[in-house]
Amino acid sequence: MVRNQQAFDAFLSDVRTFVRNEVFAREAEIERLDEVPADLVQTLREKGYFGWSIPQAYGGAGLSTEELVLGALELSQAAVAVRARVGTNTGIGAEGIVVDGTEAQKQQYLPRLASGEWTGCLAVTEPEAGSEATNVQTTARREGDSYILNGSKCYITNAPLADVFTVTARTEPGSKGAKGVSAFIVERGMPGLSTGAPYRKMGQAGSPVGEVHFNECRVPAANLIGGVEGNGFRTVMKTLNKQRIHLAALSTGPAMRMLEMAVAHTTTRAQFGQPVANFQLVQALIADCRTEIFAARSMILETARKRDRGEDVVLEASMCKYFATEMCGRVADRCVQMFGGAGYVADHSEIERWYRDVRLFRLYEGTSQIHQLNIAKQVLAAHR
Numbered sequence: 588m589v590r591n592q593q594a595f596d597a598f599l600s601d602v603r604t605f606v607r608n609e610v611f612a613r614e615a616e617i618e619r620l621d622e623v624p625a626d627l628v629q630t631l632r633e634k635g636y637f638g639w640s641i642p643q644a645y646g647g648a649g650l651s652t653e654e655l656v657l658g659a660l661e662l663s664q665a666a667v668a669v670r671a672r673v674g675t676n677t678g679i680g681a682e683g684i685v686v687d688g689t690e691a692q693k694q695q696y697l698p699r700l701a702s703g704e705w706t707g708c709l710a711v712t713e714p715e716a717g718s719e720a721t722n723v724q725t726t727a728r729r730e731g732d733s734y735i736l737n738g739s740k741c742y743i744t745n746a747p748l749a750d751v752f753t754v755t756a757r758t759e760p761g762s763k764g765a766k767g768v769s770a771f772i773v774e775r776g777m778p779g780l781s782t783g784a785p786y787r788k789m790g791q792a793g794s795p796v797g798e799v800h801f802n803e804c805r806v807p808a809a810n811l812i813g814g815v816e817g818n819g820f821r822t823v824m825k826t827l828n829k830q831r832i833h834l835a836a837l838s839t840g841p842a843m844r845m846l847e848m849a850v851a852h853t854t855t856r857a858q859f860g861q862p863v864a865n866f867q868l869v870q871a872l873i874a875d876c877r878t879e880i881f882a883a884r885s886m887i888l889e890t891a892r893k894r895d896r897g898e899d900v901v902l903e904a905s906m907c908k909y910f911a912t913e914m915c916g917r918v919a920d921r922c923v924q925m926f927g928g929a930g931y932v933a934d935h936s937e938i939e940r941w942y943r944d945v946r947l948f949r950l951y952e953g954t955s956q957i958h959q960l961n962i963a964k965q966v967l968a969a970h971r
């Protein structure tokens with residue numbers, strides 16, 4: 588659902604212009620510094636990018652799902668680190684509070700996340716809870732008007748710079764699976780919380796990812812999301828259900844950018860006396876990329892509109908995430924091919940960086956295998 592087409596067209600055009608005119612030129616710098624420069628982060632704040640999906644009542648833009656994915660398709664054509672910088676606030680780092688937070692929690696945290704004053708993150712994964720995300724070992728025990736958290740989270744995007752963490756922890760000792768898991772809002776500075784150094788990664792330079800440790804970490808009971816124990820996993824699943832459509836869009840923008848670069852290369856690189864784009868085998872690579880991008884975009888928009896109508900999209904969100912992230916991997920591979928040797932050499936093309944950056948999409952927020960299982964489970968359940 589686009590609420591006001593004219594206003595939204597202007598917004599989208601502004602995003603496109605900003606990304607192309609101001610961000611593309613900074614990508615090499617982001618890669619070299621391994622961070623998004625402070626002045627660019629400040630511009631992202633001023634433009635309201637941190638609050639895209641946060642309701643207007645709490646200082647965000649209140650974008651519908653369709654508006655969010657259309658924005659994401661544009662923003663994600665820039666280096667992944669740029670959208671990842673705002674992405675936890677406008678996605679997994681705030682959504683738990685948006686969907687299940689109490690009014691007091693929303694008022695306390697959402698305005699600062701929407702403005703980008705604070706950076707949020709979602710800390711679910713643990714050493715023993717990856718694909719089996721319900722195997723939560725982090726514990727939270729009630730002590731007066733506080734909870735005491737103990738345990739560790741790993742692979743958490745933006746953890747090294749986050750100010751506020753949405754954390755899953757087991758409040759019911761001895762419980763198994765999703766039962767007995769609660770979600771908490773933990774602020775940096777609460778005693779007993781620490782974060783590790785950013786990992787060295789394959790790609791996405793400038794997007795720090797690290798560990799979060801809780802050592803007798805005291806969190807006010809008022810920071811239990813929704814004020815009810817045992818709902819933590821439901822909160823996470825609601826968050827991810829929307830986020831999977833969002834991530835599908837964030838995987839399609841990079842595919843569009845890579846194809847744009849590859850097409851430009853094939854029309855200028857000459858071999859056998861003519862641009863390599865003249866060769867039909869190269870054209871087949873272009874056609875397969877473009878067709879798959881169109882398919883992903885169509886799926887994403889249909890699912891976003893369905894979600895905006897209030898319909899259930901659990902199956903569709905999983906299919907979007909699975910298809911778009913795998914599609915992006917195939918496009919990256921074909922684009923390296925179209926660049927030839929230059930596609931492999933960082934000094935000669937940017938495709939080498941994109942190829943590494945997009946590999947992650949198929950791993951986080953549910954690996955492709957986990958989505959295949961989800962999709963099949965729902966198809967089979969409907970059949971029985």
Ligand SMILES: Cc1cc2nc3c(=O)[nH]c(=O)nc-3n(C[C@H](O)[C@H](O)[C@H](O)COP(=O)(O)OP(=O)(O)OC[C@H]3O[C@@H](n4cnc5c(N)ncnc54)[C@H](O)[C@@H]3O)c2cc1C
Nearest residue numbers: 709710711712717718742743744796950951952953954956
């Ligand atoms: C850079 C990065 C950023 C991340 N950001 C975040 C974040 O912000 N917040 C957060 O909470 N987490 C985050 N993650 C964690 C991410 O979601 C997990 O890595 C992912 O869910 C996979 O878990 P795992 O790494 O333990 O792999 P494993 O679960 O160990 O999987 C290993 C392999 O086994 C397969 N597998 C596992 N179970 C099954 C099964 N039942 N059937 C078939 N195949 C199976 C998987 O598909 C995979 O191929 C991030 C990870 C990375 C690398």
